[in-house]
Amino acid sequence: MSAHLDFVKKNAAYAETFDSGHLAVHPTKKLLILTCMDARIDCYTSLGIELGEAHIVRNAGGCAREAFRSILISQRLLGTREIAVFHHTRCGMLTFTSPQLREIIKSEAKSESSDAQEEIAKTVDSIDFLDFSDLEESVKDDVKFLQENPLVLNETKVTGWIYDTEKGTVKQVV
Amino acid sequence: MSAHLDFVKKNAAYAETFDSGHLAVHPTKKLLILTCMDARIDCYTSLGIELGEAHIVRNAGGCAREAFRSILISQRLLGTREIAVFHHTRCGMLTFTSPQLREIIKSEAKSESSDAQEEIAKTVDSIDFLDFSDLEESVKDDVKFLQENPLVLNETKVTGWIYDTEKGTVKQVV
Structure with missing residues (x-):
């Protein structure tokens, strides 16, 4: 299922009555x-x-x-x-907490090469998930x-x- | 004019018929x-x-x-x-470009103290406006x-x- 396949059809109905005249x-x-x-x-x-x-x-x-x-x-x-x-x-x-999410992402990368795992770990450790x-x-x-x-x-x-x-x-x- | 003054009244009409039953x-x-x-x-x-x-x-x-x-x-x-x-x-x-927007913000800070101007300039110079x-x-x-x-x-x-x-x-x- 790809949700984007519906966009064009659904948008066509929207655009048909769309009036941008008043929009700045x-x-x-x-x-x-x-x-x-x-x-x-x-x-x-x-x-x-x-x-x-x-x-x-x-x-x-x-x-x-x-x-x-x-x-x-x-x-x-x-x-x-x-x-x-x-x-x-x-x-x-x-x-969740940022450390928990970092661990989830690292553990989901276990099938990657060790170089890729290292890169992922480095990136994810630098992100504050707020x-x-x-x-x-x-x-x-x-x-x-x-x-x-x-x-x-x-x-x-x-x-x-x-x-x-x-x-x-x-x-x-x- | 404060737009937020309308939120409670307009939201009351929305909430009246709101049904979260199907929302996950x-x-x-x-x-x-x-x-x-x-x-x-x-x-x-x-x-x-x-x-x-x-x-x-x-x-x-x-x-x-x-x-x-x-x-x-x-x-x-x-x-x-x-x-x-x-x-x-x-x-x-x-x-616009990032340098242009940085100049606008710095020039709008001209009435601030020189310390404040310096802080604003430092912050704004560090922002990539993408x-x-x-x-x-x-x-x-x-x-x-x-x-x-x-x-x-x-x-x-x-x-x-x-x-x-x-x-x-x-x-x-x-």
């Missing part, structure tokens, strides 16, 4: 939403965001440090002045990182939220 | 979609993806190198085996990076696409 490159709400890559999350529908209104940055966990490059581009070149950080309940990032153990603290940490960062514009409004993947609800924590 | 943490299509943070893009609607089917990673440009941590977590812990890389027409990443000048080549580069990376699982199907923000259409390039 600058997000109209001057908003950037940062959230997790989790498959159960769609911030357009869950927050009532319309196409064209907000930059959406997503990575494993919704980690602000990794999103930093995108945030600078969003603020300095495309005019956003508000950042909403969403982490979520039952997040995969709460279920796992966290306390959901609410992880949101607060990310908001603090952005609020205190001298490269994030002073006038930026930063808020922090938890999305509940079972109830579909949001709760503001900062 | 493992994406059912074993698919990860990587795309840009651009406000004009919604891969759920434009590709007919349903909630629960795919991880969605988004950053400025849809850059694979920055998404690498998320991809490893997605593959090794959550079972995805396919990656679709989408870049798009009229992308902000085609409109801008690109050729859209199709940028997709091919990212697909190649993933296909050749020893930490991306061998059986991974990687495809590369361009989304047209004016027409709403997709075109496969790799």
Whole structure:
């Protein structure tokens, strides 16, 4: 099964009624939403965001440090002045630690040549997987990182939220 | 204007009919979609993806190198085996170079103390903003990076696409 084989057909239906007339490159709400890559999350529908209104940055966990490059581009070149950080309940990032994941990857490489194993081990040992153990603290940490960062514009409004993947609800924590 | 002030009200309407019953943490299509943070893009609607089917990673440009941590977590812990890389027409990443953006940020810091200016300059000089000048080549580069990376699982199907923000259409390039 290759999911991409459906893209063209499904997209054709979308494109048929697509009207880009009102869409500009600058997000109209001057908003950037940062959230997790989790498959159960769609911030357009869950927050009532319309196409064209907000930059959406997503990575494993919704980690602000990794999103930093995108945030600078969003603020300095495309005019956003508000950042909403969403982490979520039952997040995969709460279920492992970086050392554990490194061991999983090394052990899955056991059938490779010893040179390849060595290269994989070296690379994986250099990666911080940005796992966290306390959901609410992880949101607060990310908001603090952005609020205190001298490269994030002073006038930026930063808020922090938890999305509940079972109830579909949001709760503001900062 | 603070966009976040609308979140709770709009989310309440969403949560009222939300049913998480069928949603699991493992994406059912074993698919990860990587795309840009651009406000004009919604891969759920434009590709007919349903909630629960795919991880969605988004950053400025849809850059694979920055998404690498998320991809490893997605593959090794959550079972995805396919990656679709989408870049798009009229992308902000085609409109500047890293040196230009560094100069913009430094010049916007002119009212700061000289110590703060120095810190900002040092940080910004260390950031590669991952801008690109050729859209199709940028997709091919990212697909190649993933296909050749020893930490991306061998059986991974990687495809590369361009989304047209004016027409709403997709075109496969790799």
